[in-house]
Amino acid sequence: MSGENPISCDEALRLLAVYLDGELHGEAHDAVERHLELCHGCFSRAEFERRLKAEVRRLRQEELLPSFEDRIRRLLDSFAPAAAEPSDDS
Numbered sequence: 001m002s003g004e005n006p007i008s009c010d011e012a013l014r015l016l017a018v019y020l021d022g023e024l025h026g027e028a029h030d031a032v033e034r035h036l037e038l039c040h041g042c043f044s045r046a047e048f049e050r051r052l053k054a055e056v057r058r059l060r061q062e063e064l065l066p067s068f069e070d071r072i073r074r075l076l077d078s079f080a081p082a083a084a085e086p087s088d089d090s
Contacts, residue, residue, distance in 0.1 A: 012039070015028060016049060019033075
């Protein structure tokens, strides 16, 4: 293992979500783990992502107030028309 090339922060962060989901295997998994052991910045990011995922899972268990759900839907709807409008170029 000591002769293996370490991965960059960019590569570690690109693989982080798959790693945290437990879907990264083999050499790539080992490389991310080694990187997180050595890089404080990426380790901190991974810990933040782990905690965020846990909080989202916890919140999924709670029932949302209708007013909060309505606010989120309106916010999402405000983005949808701009993306769905056809351009005048065609």
